[in-house]
Amino acid sequence: MLGETSCFSRRYVAAWDYELIDGKMLARTLLGEHVLLYRGDSGEVIALNNRCPHRGALLSEGRREGDSVRCMYHGIKYDHTGKCVQIPGQDMIPPKLRVRTYPIVESSHIIWIWMGDPARADRALISEFAPLHDPKWKGLPAYLHYDANYLLIVDNLSDFSHLAFVHTNTLGGTEEYAYVTKPTVVEKQERGFRVERWHMNSESPPFHKRVIRDKDAKVDRRNHVTMLVP
Template sequence: MLIENTWYVAAWSHEVPDGAMFPRVITGLPIVMYRKADGEIVALEDRCCHRGAPLSLGRREGDCVRCMYHGLKFDSAGTCVEAPAQQRIPPRVKVRTFPVVERHRWIWIWMGDPALANPDAIPDTHWLDDPAWRSLPGYIHYGVNYLLICDNLLDFSHLPFVHPTTLGGSEDYATVQPKIERLDNGVRVTRWTINTDAPRYAAAVKEWPGKVDRWNIYDFTLPAVLCMDSGMAPTGTGAPEGTRVNAAEFRGCQALTPETENSTHYFFSHPHNFAIDQPEVTRSIHQSVVDAFDEDREIITAQQKNLALDPTFRMTAFGIDSALSQFRWVVDRQLAEEREARQQLTGER
Protein backbone atom coordinates (compact mmCIF):
# COMPACT_ATOMS: atom_id res chain seq x y z
CA MET A 1 0.00 0.00 0.00
CA LEU A 2 1.01 3.60 -0.59
CA ILE A 3 0.30 6.69 1.50
CA GLU A 4 -2.45 8.90 0.07
CA ASN A 5 -2.86 11.84 2.45
CA THR A 6 0.44 13.55 1.83
CA TRP A 7 2.13 15.96 -0.57
CA TYR A 8 4.16 14.27 -3.30
CA VAL A 9 6.46 15.97 -5.77
CA ALA A 10 4.77 15.46 -9.14
CA ALA A 11 7.20 17.28 -11.43
CA TRP A 12 9.75 20.03 -11.85
CA SER A 13 8.12 23.29 -12.94
CA HIS A 14 9.89 23.21 -16.30
CA GLU A 15 8.34 19.82 -17.09
CA VAL A 16 4.92 21.46 -17.44
CA PRO A 17 5.39 24.31 -19.95
CA ASP A 18 2.65 26.60 -21.21
CA GLY A 19 0.35 25.00 -23.77
CA ALA A 20 1.45 21.43 -23.14
CA MET A 21 -0.05 18.47 -21.30
CA PHE A 22 2.27 16.41 -19.14
CA PRO A 23 1.30 12.85 -18.10
CA ARG A 24 2.81 11.03 -15.13
CA VAL A 25 1.69 8.03 -13.07
CA ILE A 26 1.70 8.74 -9.31
CA THR A 27 0.83 6.13 -6.66
CA GLY A 28 -0.64 3.97 -9.41
CA LEU A 29 -2.93 6.66 -10.78
CA PRO A 30 -2.48 8.27 -14.22
CA ILE A 31 -2.28 12.06 -13.87
CA VAL A 32 -2.19 14.76 -16.53
CA MET A 33 -0.96 18.24 -15.65
CA TYR A 34 -1.20 21.46 -17.63
CA ARG A 35 -1.20 25.21 -17.12
CA LYS A 36 -4.25 27.41 -17.48
CA ALA A 37 -3.97 30.73 -19.30
CA ASP A 38 -3.00 32.44 -16.02
CA GLY A 39 -0.18 29.91 -15.40
CA GLU A 40 -1.97 28.00 -12.64
CA ILE A 41 -1.27 24.25 -12.65
CA VAL A 42 -4.19 21.83 -13.13
CA ALA A 43 -3.95 18.12 -12.28
CA LEU A 44 -6.64 15.77 -13.58
CA GLU A 45 -6.92 12.02 -13.60
CA ASP A 46 -5.53 11.07 -16.99
CA ARG A 47 -8.45 8.79 -17.73
CA CYS A 48 -11.64 9.89 -19.43
CA CYS A 49 -14.65 8.75 -17.41
CA HIS A 50 -16.36 7.53 -20.60
CA ARG A 51 -14.04 4.78 -21.87
CA GLY A 52 -10.85 5.37 -19.91
CA ALA A 53 -8.80 6.87 -22.73
CA PRO A 54 -5.87 9.12 -21.67
CA LEU A 55 -6.81 12.78 -21.66
CA SER A 56 -3.13 13.55 -22.22
CA LEU A 57 -3.65 12.29 -25.79
CA GLY A 58 -6.43 14.82 -26.14
CA ARG A 59 -6.57 18.45 -27.24
CA ARG A 60 -6.29 21.65 -25.25
CA GLU A 61 -9.15 24.08 -25.82
CA GLY A 62 -8.46 27.13 -23.69
CA ASP A 63 -8.37 25.96 -20.07
CA CYS A 64 -10.30 22.81 -21.02
CA VAL A 65 -9.25 19.43 -22.37
CA ARG A 66 -11.09 17.46 -25.03
CA CYS A 67 -10.76 13.68 -25.10
CA MET A 68 -9.90 12.67 -28.64
CA TYR A 69 -11.57 9.29 -28.40
CA HIS A 70 -15.24 10.32 -28.34
CA GLY A 71 -14.93 14.09 -27.96
CA LEU A 72 -15.93 14.72 -24.34
CA LYS A 73 -14.69 18.08 -23.11
CA PHE A 74 -13.66 18.69 -19.48
CA ASP A 75 -12.98 21.96 -17.72
CA SER A 76 -10.16 22.54 -15.24
CA ALA A 77 -12.42 21.41 -12.37
CA GLY A 78 -12.87 18.03 -14.08
CA THR A 79 -16.50 18.65 -15.04
CA CYS A 80 -17.68 17.47 -18.45
CA VAL A 81 -18.96 20.60 -20.17
CA GLU A 82 -19.58 19.17 -23.63
CA ALA A 83 -20.43 15.78 -25.10
CA PRO A 84 -21.08 15.53 -28.85
CA ALA A 85 -24.59 14.36 -29.78
CA GLN A 86 -25.74 14.58 -26.15
CA GLN A 87 -27.44 17.75 -24.92
CA ARG A 88 -27.88 16.73 -21.30
CA ILE A 89 -24.75 15.74 -19.42
CA PRO A 90 -25.31 13.88 -16.12
CA PRO A 91 -23.68 15.61 -13.12
CA ARG A 92 -21.63 12.51 -12.33
CA VAL A 93 -19.79 12.78 -15.65
CA LYS A 94 -16.49 14.18 -14.44
CA VAL A 95 -12.90 13.22 -13.87
CA ARG A 96 -11.08 13.43 -10.58
CA THR A 97 -9.00 16.51 -9.82
CA PHE A 98 -6.09 16.81 -7.41
CA PRO A 99 -4.86 19.74 -5.28
CA VAL A 100 -1.55 21.06 -6.60
CA VAL A 101 0.91 23.67 -5.34
CA GLU A 102 3.83 25.03 -7.33
CA ARG A 103 6.59 26.15 -5.00
CA HIS A 104 10.37 26.63 -5.43
CA ARG A 105 10.49 24.91 -8.84
CA TRP A 106 8.67 21.78 -7.64
CA ILE A 107 5.03 20.95 -8.36
CA TRP A 108 3.45 19.21 -5.38
CA ILE A 109 0.31 17.07 -5.63
CA TRP A 110 -2.03 15.73 -2.95
CA MET A 111 -3.30 12.24 -3.80
CA GLY A 112 -5.69 11.74 -0.88
CA ASP A 113 -8.71 13.50 0.63
CA PRO A 114 -8.68 17.06 -0.80
CA ALA A 115 -10.19 18.41 2.43
CA LEU A 116 -6.96 17.47 4.24
CA ALA A 117 -4.60 19.15 1.76
CA ASN A 118 -2.84 21.84 3.80
CA PRO A 119 -0.12 23.64 1.79
CA ASP A 120 1.58 24.63 5.05
CA ALA A 121 2.63 20.99 5.41
CA ILE A 122 4.84 21.17 2.31
CA PRO A 123 8.54 20.97 3.32
CA ASP A 124 10.71 24.06 2.87
CA THR A 125 12.95 23.67 -0.18
CA HIS A 126 13.54 27.37 -0.91
CA TRP A 127 17.21 26.69 -1.71
CA LEU A 128 16.04 25.42 -5.11
CA ASP A 129 15.39 28.97 -6.31
CA ASP A 130 17.11 31.12 -3.68
CA PRO A 131 19.42 33.60 -5.47
CA ALA A 132 22.13 32.95 -2.87
CA TRP A 133 22.35 29.30 -3.95
CA ARG A 134 22.95 27.53 -7.27
CA SER A 135 21.88 24.10 -8.51
CA LEU A 136 20.54 22.15 -11.47
CA PRO A 137 17.39 20.01 -11.54
CA GLY A 138 17.71 16.23 -11.48
CA TYR A 139 15.35 13.31 -12.13
CA ILE A 140 15.90 9.55 -12.15
CA HIS A 141 13.37 6.77 -12.71
CA TYR A 142 13.73 3.62 -10.61
CA GLY A 143 12.16 0.22 -11.23
CA VAL A 144 11.96 -0.58 -7.51
CA ASN A 145 9.71 0.06 -4.53
CA TYR A 146 10.40 3.50 -3.07
CA LEU A 147 11.10 2.14 0.43
CA LEU A 148 14.30 0.46 -0.76
CA ILE A 149 15.52 3.87 -1.91
CA CYS A 150 14.45 5.35 1.45
CA ASP A 151 16.62 2.74 3.17
CA ASN A 152 19.57 3.87 1.06
CA LEU A 153 19.07 7.54 1.95
CA LEU A 154 18.65 6.81 5.65
CA ASP A 155 22.03 5.08 6.00
CA PHE A 156 24.91 7.06 4.50
CA SER A 157 27.49 4.49 5.67
CA HIS A 158 27.22 3.09 2.14
CA LEU A 159 28.82 6.22 0.64
CA PRO A 160 32.50 5.17 0.62
CA PHE A 161 31.63 1.72 -0.77
CA VAL A 162 29.03 2.55 -3.43
CA HIS A 163 30.45 5.99 -4.30
CA PRO A 164 34.25 5.84 -3.83
CA THR A 165 34.94 8.18 -6.77
CA THR A 166 31.97 10.55 -6.40
CA LEU A 167 30.31 11.39 -3.07
CA GLY A 168 31.99 8.78 -0.91
CA GLY A 169 35.19 9.99 0.65
CA SER A 170 37.40 7.70 2.74
CA GLU A 171 36.08 4.57 4.46
CA ASP A 172 36.38 6.10 7.93
CA TYR A 173 33.11 7.85 7.07
CA ALA A 174 31.33 4.50 7.39
CA THR A 175 32.59 3.94 10.95
CA VAL A 176 30.75 6.95 12.39
CA GLN A 177 27.56 6.23 14.34
CA PRO A 178 25.06 8.97 13.46
CA LYS A 179 22.66 10.60 15.89
CA ILE A 180 19.04 9.66 15.15
CA GLU A 181 16.10 11.73 16.39
CA ARG A 182 12.43 10.90 15.92
CA LEU A 183 10.24 13.58 14.37
CA ASP A 184 6.44 13.56 14.24
CA ASN A 185 6.53 12.70 10.53
CA GLY A 186 9.97 11.16 10.09
CA VAL A 187 13.51 11.21 11.45
CA ARG A 188 16.48 13.57 11.74
CA VAL A 189 19.93 12.18 11.05
CA THR A 190 23.12 13.95 12.16
CA ARG A 191 26.50 12.58 11.08
CA TRP A 192 29.90 14.18 11.68
CA THR A 193 33.19 12.81 10.41
CA ILE A 194 36.15 14.69 11.89
CA ASN A 195 39.58 14.99 10.30
CA THR A 196 38.74 13.08 7.11
CA ASP A 197 39.56 13.44 3.42
CA ALA A 198 37.34 15.67 1.32
CA PRO A 199 35.28 13.55 -1.09
CA ARG A 200 36.32 13.82 -4.73
CA TYR A 201 33.31 15.83 -5.85
CA ALA A 202 34.20 18.56 -3.32
CA ALA A 203 37.95 18.37 -4.00
CA ALA A 204 37.19 18.90 -7.70
CA VAL A 205 35.57 22.31 -7.15
CA LYS A 206 37.38 23.73 -4.12
CA GLU A 207 40.95 23.64 -2.82
CA TRP A 208 41.49 22.27 0.68
CA PRO A 209 44.61 22.81 2.80
CA GLY A 210 44.38 19.29 4.23
CA LYS A 211 41.82 17.23 6.12
CA VAL A 212 38.24 18.40 6.66
CA ASP A 213 35.45 18.08 9.17
CA ARG A 214 32.41 16.79 7.27
CA TRP A 215 28.75 16.93 8.22
CA ASN A 216 25.43 15.57 6.94
CA ILE A 217 22.40 16.80 8.87
CA TYR A 218 19.03 16.06 7.35
CA ASP A 219 15.35 15.55 7.98
CA PHE A 220 13.74 12.63 6.18
CA THR A 221 9.98 13.06 6.37
CA LEU A 222 6.79 11.63 4.91
CA PRO A 223 6.16 10.62 2.27
CA ALA A 224 9.90 10.39 1.42
CA VAL A 225 11.44 13.87 1.33
CA LEU A 226 15.04 14.61 2.28
CA CYS A 227 16.14 18.14 3.16
CA MET A 228 19.83 18.18 4.04
CA ASP A 229 22.42 20.58 5.39
CA SER A 230 25.75 19.08 4.36
CA GLY A 231 29.28 20.19 3.72
CA MET A 232 32.80 20.34 5.02
CA ALA A 233 35.30 22.81 6.44
CA PRO A 234 39.03 22.61 7.15
CA THR A 235 39.65 20.55 10.29
CA GLY A 236 40.00 22.53 13.48
CA THR A 237 38.22 25.70 12.27
CA GLY A 238 35.16 25.19 14.48
CA ALA A 239 32.56 23.60 12.21
CA PRO A 240 31.22 21.18 14.87
CA GLU A 241 30.68 24.18 17.17
CA GLY A 242 28.81 26.10 14.47
CA THR A 243 31.60 28.21 12.96
CA ARG A 244 31.93 27.44 9.27
CA VAL A 245 35.15 28.99 7.97
CA ASN A 246 36.17 28.52 4.32
CA ALA A 247 33.49 25.84 4.11
CA ALA A 248 31.70 24.22 1.20
CA GLU A 249 28.01 24.16 2.12
CA PHE A 250 25.17 22.36 0.36
CA ARG A 251 21.40 22.11 0.85
CA GLY A 252 20.35 18.84 -0.75
CA CYS A 253 16.69 18.53 -1.69
CA GLN A 254 15.45 15.08 -2.69
CA ALA A 255 11.98 13.61 -3.05
CA LEU A 256 10.81 10.09 -3.82
CA THR A 257 7.37 9.74 -5.38
CA PRO A 258 6.02 6.22 -5.92
CA GLU A 259 4.93 5.67 -9.50
CA THR A 260 3.56 2.25 -8.59
CA GLU A 261 4.30 -0.28 -5.87
CA ASN A 262 7.39 -1.29 -7.83
CA SER A 263 8.60 1.90 -9.52
CA THR A 264 9.61 5.34 -8.30
CA HIS A 265 10.17 8.91 -9.48
CA TYR A 266 13.27 10.46 -7.91
CA PHE A 267 13.59 14.27 -7.93
CA PHE A 268 16.78 15.84 -6.63
CA SER A 269 19.02 18.89 -6.56
CA HIS A 270 22.16 19.82 -4.63
CA PRO A 271 22.31 23.62 -4.14
CA HIS A 272 25.62 25.17 -3.12
CA ASN A 273 26.40 28.68 -1.80
CA PHE A 274 30.01 29.08 -2.94
CA ALA A 275 31.34 29.91 -6.43
CA ILE A 276 27.79 30.75 -7.46
CA ASP A 277 29.10 32.91 -10.30
CA GLN A 278 30.89 29.91 -11.81
CA PRO A 279 28.40 27.70 -13.71
CA GLU A 280 31.09 25.11 -14.35
CA VAL A 281 31.22 24.48 -10.59
CA THR A 282 27.46 23.93 -10.48
CA ARG A 283 27.67 21.57 -13.45
CA SER A 284 30.51 19.61 -11.84
CA ILE A 285 28.65 19.21 -8.55
CA HIS A 286 25.46 18.20 -10.32
CA GLN A 287 27.21 15.63 -12.51
CA SER A 288 28.90 14.07 -9.48
CA VAL A 289 25.49 13.71 -7.83
CA VAL A 290 23.96 12.23 -11.00
CA ASP A 291 26.82 9.74 -11.30
CA ALA A 292 26.46 8.77 -7.65
CA PHE A 293 22.70 8.33 -7.89
CA ASP A 294 23.17 6.11 -10.95
CA GLU A 295 25.49 4.01 -8.76
CA ASP A 296 22.74 3.82 -6.13
CA ARG A 297 20.21 2.77 -8.74
CA GLU A 298 22.50 -0.03 -9.94
CA ILE A 299 22.98 -1.59 -6.51
CA ILE A 300 19.37 -1.07 -5.35
CA THR A 301 17.96 -2.52 -8.58
CA ALA A 302 20.22 -5.57 -8.12
CA GLN A 303 19.02 -5.79 -4.51
CA GLN A 304 15.38 -5.70 -5.65
CA LYS A 305 15.99 -8.53 -8.14
CA ASN A 306 17.64 -10.62 -5.43
CA LEU A 307 14.81 -10.05 -2.98
CA ALA A 308 12.21 -10.95 -5.61
CA LEU A 309 13.79 -14.39 -6.03
CA ASP A 310 12.85 -15.35 -2.47
CA PRO A 311 9.84 -13.58 -0.92
CA THR A 312 10.53 -15.38 2.38
CA PHE A 313 13.96 -13.76 2.81
CA ARG A 314 14.21 -11.50 5.85
CA MET A 315 16.90 -8.84 6.09
CA THR A 316 19.11 -8.90 9.18
CA ALA A 317 19.05 -5.66 11.14
CA PHE A 318 22.23 -3.96 12.35
CA GLY A 319 22.72 -1.01 14.67
CA ILE A 320 23.24 1.26 11.65
CA ASP A 321 19.64 0.52 10.60
CA SER A 322 18.03 2.58 13.36
CA ALA A 323 16.90 5.42 11.09
CA LEU A 324 15.53 2.94 8.54
CA SER A 325 13.50 1.13 11.17
CA GLN A 326 12.13 4.32 12.69
CA PHE A 327 11.10 5.77 9.35
CA ARG A 328 9.36 2.56 8.30
CA TRP A 329 7.50 2.67 11.62
CA VAL A 330 6.26 6.17 10.75
CA VAL A 331 5.17 4.96 7.30
CA ASP A 332 3.31 1.97 8.80
CA ARG A 333 1.61 4.24 11.34
CA GLN A 334 0.38 6.56 8.57
CA LEU A 335 -0.88 3.67 6.48
CA ALA A 336 -2.72 2.24 9.50
CA GLU A 337 -4.36 5.60 10.22
CA GLU A 338 -5.52 5.93 6.63
CA ARG A 339 -6.82 2.36 6.60
CA GLU A 340 -8.79 2.97 9.81
CA ALA A 341 -10.25 6.20 8.41
CA ARG A 342 -11.44 4.37 5.28
CA GLN A 343 -13.05 1.66 7.38
CA GLN A 344 -14.87 4.19 9.50
CA LEU A 345 -16.11 5.98 6.39
CA THR A 346 -17.36 2.70 4.93
CA GLY A 347 -19.09 1.87 8.19
CA GLU A 348 -20.90 5.23 8.23
CA ARG A 349 -22.26 4.49 4.78
Protein backbone atom coordinates in the same frame (compact mmCIF):
# COMPACT_ATOMS: atom_id res chain seq x y z
CA MET B 1 -13.93 6.31 3.27
CA LEU B 2 -10.15 6.07 3.30
CA GLY B 3 -8.65 5.68 6.75
CA GLU B 4 -6.10 7.98 8.36
CA THR B 5 -3.29 5.57 7.53
CA SER B 6 -4.28 5.13 3.89
CA CYS B 7 -1.49 5.74 1.39
CA PHE B 8 -3.96 7.90 -0.54
CA SER B 9 -4.30 10.35 2.37
CA ARG B 10 -0.87 11.84 1.69
CA ARG B 11 0.80 14.38 -0.57
CA TYR B 12 3.03 13.03 -3.31
CA VAL B 13 5.42 14.63 -5.77
CA ALA B 14 3.68 14.55 -9.15
CA ALA B 15 6.20 16.49 -11.25
CA TRP B 16 8.73 19.32 -11.44
CA ASP B 17 7.41 22.71 -12.48
CA TYR B 18 9.70 22.82 -15.54
CA GLU B 19 7.88 19.79 -16.97
CA LEU B 20 4.71 21.83 -17.46
CA ILE B 21 5.83 24.60 -19.77
CA ASP B 22 4.72 25.68 -23.24
CA GLY B 23 1.27 24.16 -22.81
CA LYS B 24 2.59 20.62 -22.33
CA MET B 25 0.20 17.98 -20.99
CA LEU B 26 1.87 15.35 -18.84
CA ALA B 27 0.52 11.86 -18.15
CA ARG B 28 1.56 10.17 -14.91
CA THR B 29 0.54 7.00 -13.07
CA LEU B 30 0.39 7.65 -9.33
CA LEU B 31 -0.73 5.00 -6.83
CA GLY B 32 -2.17 3.06 -9.75
CA GLU B 33 -4.29 5.99 -10.97
CA HIS B 34 -3.87 7.62 -14.37
CA VAL B 35 -3.44 11.37 -13.89
CA LEU B 36 -3.21 14.24 -16.38
CA LEU B 37 -1.24 17.34 -15.40
CA TYR B 38 -1.13 20.63 -17.28
CA ARG B 39 -0.80 24.35 -16.66
CA GLY B 40 -3.79 26.34 -17.85
CA ASP B 41 -3.85 29.87 -19.22
CA SER B 42 -4.54 31.04 -15.66
CA GLY B 43 -1.05 29.83 -14.72
CA GLU B 44 -2.30 27.28 -12.22
CA VAL B 45 -1.49 23.58 -12.49
CA ILE B 46 -4.54 21.40 -13.07
CA ALA B 47 -4.71 17.68 -12.32
CA LEU B 48 -7.48 15.50 -13.74
CA ASN B 49 -8.07 11.80 -14.00
CA ASN B 50 -6.59 10.90 -17.37
CA ARG B 51 -9.54 8.80 -18.58
CA CYS B 52 -12.51 10.32 -20.37
CA PRO B 53 -15.58 8.84 -18.62
CA HIS B 54 -17.39 8.54 -21.96
CA ARG B 55 -15.30 5.77 -23.56
CA GLY B 56 -12.14 5.69 -21.46
CA ALA B 57 -9.86 7.46 -23.93
CA LEU B 58 -6.72 9.12 -22.57
CA LEU B 59 -7.26 12.85 -22.11
CA SER B 60 -3.49 13.31 -22.42
CA GLU B 61 -3.93 12.38 -26.10
CA GLY B 62 -6.37 15.24 -26.40
CA ARG B 63 -5.95 19.01 -26.64
CA ARG B 64 -5.59 21.72 -24.02
CA GLU B 65 -7.92 24.68 -24.57
CA GLY B 66 -7.18 27.41 -22.04
CA ASP B 67 -7.83 25.90 -18.62
CA SER B 68 -9.88 23.10 -20.19
CA VAL B 69 -9.03 19.90 -22.04
CA ARG B 70 -10.81 18.30 -24.98
CA CYS B 71 -10.93 14.54 -25.52
CA MET B 72 -10.02 13.91 -29.15
CA TYR B 73 -12.07 10.71 -29.40
CA HIS B 74 -15.49 12.40 -29.54
CA GLY B 75 -14.53 16.02 -28.82
CA ILE B 76 -15.99 16.18 -25.31
CA LYS B 77 -14.59 19.12 -23.36
CA TYR B 78 -13.92 19.31 -19.60
CA ASP B 79 -13.04 22.42 -17.63
CA HIS B 80 -10.47 22.75 -14.84
CA THR B 81 -13.00 21.53 -12.25
CA GLY B 82 -13.55 18.31 -14.20
CA LYS B 83 -17.03 19.35 -15.30
CA CYS B 84 -18.14 18.53 -18.84
CA VAL B 85 -18.85 21.85 -20.58
CA GLN B 86 -19.33 20.80 -24.20
CA ILE B 87 -20.46 17.77 -26.21
CA PRO B 88 -20.28 18.35 -29.98
CA GLY B 89 -23.69 17.87 -31.62
CA GLN B 90 -25.53 17.65 -28.30
CA ASP B 91 -27.10 20.47 -26.30
CA MET B 92 -27.94 18.47 -23.18
CA ILE B 93 -24.95 17.75 -20.95
CA PRO B 94 -25.45 15.04 -18.30
CA PRO B 95 -24.69 16.69 -14.93
CA LYS B 96 -22.82 13.59 -13.75
CA LEU B 97 -20.48 13.57 -16.75
CA ARG B 98 -17.26 14.80 -15.20
CA VAL B 99 -13.71 13.67 -14.47
CA ARG B 100 -12.09 13.54 -11.07
CA THR B 101 -9.78 16.38 -10.06
CA TYR B 102 -6.90 16.33 -7.58
CA PRO B 103 -5.77 19.17 -5.26
CA ILE B 104 -2.40 20.60 -6.33
CA VAL B 105 0.16 22.75 -4.50
CA GLU B 106 3.36 24.19 -6.01
CA SER B 107 6.25 24.64 -3.61
CA SER B 108 10.02 24.84 -4.15
CA HIS B 109 9.58 24.02 -7.87
CA ILE B 110 7.78 20.81 -6.91
CA ILE B 111 4.21 20.01 -7.91
CA TRP B 112 2.52 18.16 -5.06
CA ILE B 113 -0.67 16.17 -5.56
CA TRP B 114 -3.21 14.95 -3.02
CA MET B 115 -4.61 11.55 -4.04
CA GLY B 116 -7.19 11.10 -1.28
CA ASP B 117 -10.36 12.86 -0.13
CA PRO B 118 -9.97 16.51 -1.25
CA ALA B 119 -11.63 17.72 1.95
CA ARG B 120 -8.71 16.34 3.95
CA ALA B 121 -5.92 17.90 1.88
CA ASP B 122 -3.63 19.86 4.20
CA ARG B 123 -1.21 22.45 2.79
CA ALA B 124 0.68 22.47 6.10
CA LEU B 125 1.95 18.94 5.49
CA ILE B 126 4.16 20.13 2.65
CA SER B 127 7.76 20.82 3.60
CA GLU B 128 9.91 23.52 2.03
CA PHE B 129 13.17 22.43 0.38
CA ALA B 130 15.63 25.29 0.77
CA PRO B 131 18.24 23.99 -1.72
CA LEU B 132 15.65 24.30 -4.49
CA HIS B 133 14.72 27.96 -4.00
CA ASP B 134 17.23 29.58 -1.63
CA PRO B 135 19.75 31.71 -3.61
CA LYS B 136 22.49 30.53 -1.23
CA TRP B 137 22.09 27.02 -2.61
CA LYS B 138 22.31 25.60 -6.10
CA GLY B 139 19.59 22.99 -6.51
CA LEU B 140 19.35 20.59 -9.42
CA PRO B 141 15.88 19.22 -10.18
CA ALA B 142 16.19 15.79 -11.77
CA TYR B 143 15.07 12.17 -11.65
CA LEU B 144 16.78 8.98 -10.56
CA HIS B 145 15.03 5.79 -11.62
CA TYR B 146 15.62 2.72 -9.46
CA ASP B 147 14.77 -0.89 -10.17
CA ALA B 148 14.15 -1.50 -6.48
CA ASN B 149 11.56 -1.20 -3.76
CA TYR B 150 11.22 2.40 -2.58
CA LEU B 151 11.86 1.41 1.04
CA LEU B 152 15.38 0.29 0.11
CA ILE B 153 16.02 3.72 -1.44
CA VAL B 154 14.70 5.52 1.65
CA ASP B 155 17.01 3.41 3.79
CA ASN B 156 19.99 4.11 1.53
CA LEU B 157 19.51 7.88 1.39
CA SER B 158 19.11 8.21 5.15
CA ASP B 159 22.24 6.16 5.92
CA PHE B 160 25.63 7.92 5.91
CA SER B 161 27.66 4.98 7.16
CA HIS B 162 27.93 3.41 3.70
CA LEU B 163 29.59 6.43 2.04
CA ALA B 164 33.19 5.43 2.72
CA PHE B 165 32.73 1.97 1.24
CA VAL B 166 30.23 2.38 -1.62
CA HIS B 167 31.26 5.87 -2.77
CA THR B 168 35.03 5.70 -2.29
CA ASN B 169 35.74 7.35 -5.66
CA THR B 170 33.27 10.21 -5.23
CA LEU B 171 31.87 11.47 -1.91
CA GLY B 172 33.27 8.82 0.40
CA GLY B 173 37.01 9.11 0.01
CA THR B 174 38.95 6.65 2.16
CA GLU B 175 37.41 3.92 4.28
CA GLU B 176 38.81 5.71 7.31
CA TYR B 177 35.95 8.18 6.94
CA ALA B 178 33.55 5.53 8.24
CA TYR B 179 35.47 5.23 11.52
CA VAL B 180 36.13 8.88 12.34
CA THR B 181 32.63 10.29 11.86
CA LYS B 182 29.81 9.99 14.35
CA PRO B 183 26.41 11.71 14.42
CA THR B 184 26.51 15.06 16.19
CA VAL B 185 22.74 15.56 15.89
CA VAL B 186 20.04 12.88 15.98
CA GLU B 187 16.67 14.56 16.21
CA LYS B 188 13.24 12.98 16.09
CA GLN B 189 10.67 15.16 14.36
CA GLU B 190 6.89 14.99 14.07
CA ARG B 191 6.95 13.34 10.63
CA GLY B 192 10.50 12.06 10.42
CA PHE B 193 13.99 12.73 11.70
CA ARG B 194 17.14 14.80 11.19
CA VAL B 195 20.70 13.50 11.39
CA GLU B 196 23.87 15.57 11.08
CA ARG B 197 27.54 14.79 11.44
CA TRP B 198 30.78 16.69 10.89
CA HIS B 199 34.35 15.67 10.14
CA MET B 200 36.70 18.61 10.66
CA ASN B 201 39.99 19.08 8.80
CA SER B 202 39.22 16.11 6.58
CA GLU B 203 41.03 14.91 3.48
CA SER B 204 39.14 16.02 0.40
CA PRO B 205 37.31 13.13 -1.27
CA PRO B 206 37.64 12.75 -5.07
CA PHE B 207 34.45 14.66 -5.84
CA HIS B 208 35.53 17.70 -3.80
CA LYS B 209 38.94 17.72 -5.47
CA ARG B 210 37.21 18.15 -8.82
CA VAL B 211 35.34 21.28 -7.72
CA ILE B 212 37.79 23.15 -5.45
CA ARG B 213 40.88 25.06 -6.56
CA ASP B 214 43.36 23.71 -4.01
CA LYS B 215 43.29 19.97 -4.64
CA ASP B 216 45.31 19.24 -1.49
CA ALA B 217 43.27 21.43 0.84
CA LYS B 218 41.68 19.98 3.95
CA VAL B 219 37.93 20.52 4.27
CA ASP B 220 35.30 20.46 6.99
CA ARG B 221 32.75 17.90 5.83
CA ARG B 222 29.12 18.03 6.89
CA ASN B 223 26.61 15.27 6.26
CA HIS B 224 23.01 16.23 6.85
CA VAL B 225 19.75 14.48 6.09
CA THR B 226 16.20 15.41 6.99
CA MET B 227 13.78 12.59 6.25
CA LEU B 228 10.07 13.46 6.26
CA VAL B 229 7.19 11.19 5.31
CA PRO B 230 4.40 12.63 3.09
